[in-house]
Amino acid sequence: MTENTLNEKTGITDKLEKDCINTIRFLAVDGVQKANSGHPGMPMEASPLAYLLWTRTMNYNPKNPAWPNRDRFVLSAGHGSMLLYAMLHLTGYGLSLDALKDFRQLGSPTPGHPEYGCAPGVETTTGPLGQGFATGIGMAMAERFLAARFNRPDFPLVNHFTYALVSDGDMMEGISSETASMAGDLGLGKIVYIYLDNKITIEGNTHITFTEDVARRFEAYNWQVQRVDGYDLPAIDAALANARGETSQPSLIIARTHIAWGSPNKQDTPDAHGAPLGDEEILLTKKNCGWPETPTFRVPEDVLSVFRQALDRGEALEKEWHTLYTDYQKKHSDLAQQWETIHKAPDISKLNDILPHFDADQGNIATRKASGQVLAAVKPYLPELVGGSADLAPSNNTYLKGFDEFKESSGPNIHFGIREHGMGAILNGMALSKALIPYGGTFLVFSDYMRPAIRMAALMELPVIYVFTHDSIGLGEDGPTHQPIEHLASLRSIPNTLVVRPADAQETVEAWKLALAHQTGPCALILSRQGLPVIDRKKFASAEGLHKGAYVLADSTDGKPDLILMATGAEVHLIIGAYEQLASRGVGVRIVSIPSWELFDATPEEYRHAVLPPEISTRIAVEAGSPMGWERYTGSQGIIIGMNRFGASAPAKDLFKTFGFTVEAVIEKAEKLLGL
């Protein structure tokens, strides 16, 4: 099928309209060719859709990509990044033509896949398939939450759509299924996703593995589903209007499209997916599409004028909104104040008075329970706090008692269902509102299910909070399938991810303060199932030391210990026990709580050496997880008491004994190390 027949069929006959579409198409083609790397097929395929969305459909202001009430656009098929860059350039976001020419080069704002924070107007990082689809659901949930909280009669302060272009890959990934099911259940009517049904994936035609009835599947999820020819502009326009009109269901528009649309030899083939067209085919394609062979990166004046109308339109839209907001400030000053507040980082200092405080005489408290108490305490002061669990709320202690349900009344309590991966991406989408503090809970072992979404949070520097409970073999009888071993190590290995494993209820309070204040990336709170003593802070150092990542809990009387014992979380109580017994025998022991490697590693060397003096090489680390990486702190001479194998199903006390997590076992190792 050639361009010409397509044009005849679909009626893109207006010369200027054709030029607009060709401009998008060939900016992408030329950009990929110049980089000699990238994916031209998708931008070519979707150029008419992009033209429509940006010129007729979406509300946005190129001069202020942060305007809160803009429509969101997600390029879930992130490999087609040049499509997005072309649109951002053409509509006046301040992304220069030179930046497009610098596609995929070091330091350019136009990386291979769209990255949040690189070019203005990129709403979220995409590329790993399914992430964009699912993150968009979170954006729409943020919209609903904020609208319910802030909109008042005549004041639709928050009222925008979330659009996405999604691909076969997005449809196949499980994360999309999870979040599509959830979006349908919630009836998120302001979602408008366009599925580029091009029948082609990298390995060939989709019939090799993907023959399901996508429409029927999405109808089963309670989505409105429409089918259109991806090149029939009036039909697409109508479908988009229908989609926006259906406010009780998310909408999927299945657009039959053709990868590398217009390329005589590569259209409808996988060849155009991940490689430049090549100079020869580019010439043939330009000829076929009636586009001059030169110059490359051609943007005719009249075409630019069409697109740049977005500037005036956007300015007017935002101005209108600001007028509304000014009136809102007068009529609903409290809400306006709150609106301003939640768009800033939370002021944690204000929470100090209302946070619970735990003392040693309170008996054993699981850190997951302390965490629940912190949540209950802070929620009344943090309207922007919103979250839930992947069907483990009673275990994760994540439910906000006394607050509304999200589904029923757009309240802060979300039931994510047994959809950990979807939860991870939805949290990202909500965090991208820059107005919410989203949190999500599951067992630590199931952090694996949401790992790709955690990585996206880290990459986008989003302040998402994970409540990972049941953090070791301490969960007991559920057995090795539910007992995390490698999870602390593997979370710590993700760049820009703050992992915090508090040792007791009071460290948990400090950990939450840290998590709420942390604005540049995700924070994973690692919490115990089992009850733990509250450390007696009259005898041991203050839990505020947590903010330095590691701190000396207690030291030998002369400050020159023979031995350093270090641990995290529940295992801190083992080194406290060992310290007390060894100290009574006259052994000089320092004990160090290390709730967060990342924080400790970021402290000045002076502090690190003060906590772990280089001259003391007799060191033992205790953590009921993989020993991976502990050598950093124990050094070559030290001992790591960790788990080099999977756990087992048994009561926790039996497991701790079997695997050497007892005070006696720590003392035995200490004696060995010291030659006692």
Next chain:
Amino acid sequence: MTENTLNEKTGITDKLEKDCINTIRFLAVDGVQKANSGHPGMPMEASPLAYLLWTRTMNYNPKNPAWPNRDRFVLSAGHGSMLLYAMLHLTGYGLSLDALKDFRQLGSPTPGHPEYGCAPGVETTTGPLGQGFATGIGMAMAERFLAARFNRPDFPLVNHFTYALVSDGDMMEGISSETASMAGDLGLGKIVYIYLDNKITIEGNTHITFTEDVARRFEAYNWQVQRVDGYDLPAIDAALANARGETSQPSLIIARTHIAWGSPNKQDTPDAHGAPLGDEEILLTKKNCGWPETPTFRVPEDVLSVFRQALDRGEALEKEWHTLYTDYQKKHSDLAQQWETIHKAPDISKLNDILPHFDADQGNIATRKASGQVLAAVKPYLPELVGGSADLAPSNNTYLKGFDEFKESSGPNIHFGIREHGMGAILNGMALSKALIPYGGTFLVFSDYMRPAIRMAALMELPVIYVFTHDSIGLGEDGPTHQPIEHLASLRSIPNTLVVRPADAQETVEAWKLALAHQTGPCALILSRQGLPVIDRKKFASAEGLHKGAYVLADSTDGKPDLILMATGAEVHLIIGAYEQLASRGVGVRIVSIPSWELFDATPEEYRHAVLPPEISTRIAVEAGSPMGWERYTGSQGIIIGMNRFGASAPAKDLFKTFGFTVEAVIEKAEKLLGL
């Protein structure tokens, strides 16, 4: 709804039948109560279904759980493990009543969730939701593959069904969507899954988040869908017969069931999901169900007789099959020989002659390409080798040219689609055949998507091979979303997972030999996108050193080096370059290739000290990934050249330079360390 009304409605009126069902139900109830931990609700709910499946539906031989042609049963809702244990005890698998009484205790064969290898008859480890569902799809694929390969007219050697009990959680997890789509696409007619539609999850009624139309969704996937009352035995029987009769589609039977069926106060509530009923409620339930209050763990003689008929039936079934097989051996001796062979570990020594050999004069070869050449070479000799890629076959070099497609003709080439997680579990299901060597490819960065399935392979000790290519920032322009950083560290942290990153084409050959021979867990091959020189083995040590995990490539002339440089994969070429330059300057350098930490750590201390002599503390490790854990080999004094941040989108050479992965940068660090 009480038990009695249910009975009246559903016609479980035969006294013995009722007793059989009650026996199952109360073994589970009593087992959970005795352990004071576990999930009674699901076994109670599904007891009639289990009764039917084991007494009338499934073909199995309790005396030989390894009989190749048995029907497979997967308890995807693994938390209901006591249901499975009860059935295995009752039908005579040799799981004692004492073992049931020892539920969830250390060392018992009855762990909290079913674990492959613990009790005879447990086909796969389940618990993490979705894994069982997806693994069963792999089992059915193994059945189809083996049937096509070995069945001959009048010799249906391989002809069995895969049954599963699946829960709401399984339906919500994305991995199930991925594999359900794939099963429908493949028309896997020998799958019979029963969905326990009980409307209850941990957080409450499913209407809080799960209101999709499951039937319609599965019809969209091309499944046969039937609805039954989960207590109407004749109706279930008929549905099962229909399901088996439909051989071109997988079958889903949606059984309306009631969690904690029969419990007056806990039926249809989340309370009975994850906690014992409690003594009082147990008494009420037994009363309600017409079951004596004592003794606990009651198994009436006549009930046991009913279930133990499975022994005679199973023996007869297997005997019949063995008769068939004996005839098959005569008529198709070559095939029978092959059948025997593939049920044993592959004899790798036989492959030596046919494996490719790479020399330094062959120029640069990406290890992913060398891997593809190995696959092509060995496949003709390994009929049991089967696999593919998650839509990246051209990049992963995983396609077996000249061999059949799985979908078209049950050949070894599988198109997994963009479903990494599903692929991981399907590989597990195929490995559980104990006859196949399954492999699956994707980019290393997307190993995150399949991590929960990798963990299951490690836990089950399954010989699954992962082909993870594009193993560092060396993939270049696709940028940080596609560049693995933390993935080596996080794979290494999983217990029982062999991670191998070969340095060149010849190490890749050795790595494949290793992977094929490794029978006790998964093996991840970590391969480069970019071309790498083939190491000149006349100058440097043989690639066979790979089997020890680490080996000295070259040493200082006196064997007493001033410096040890170590690296993996592509970065080995940097230390070779540094070695050559430093050696020419008279600096004594040892260079060590460390393709596998797990293998090296398992060598005797003597060997480890020979490779990395403790007295030499001037050490540098180079790996273009997270430095996590490298301190194990560099010691406290050493330097790690790694990536502490995400990558960037740019040509690979620019990235390597920017992030310090050049010969010059290594030399600079060496000079610093040595004070040169």
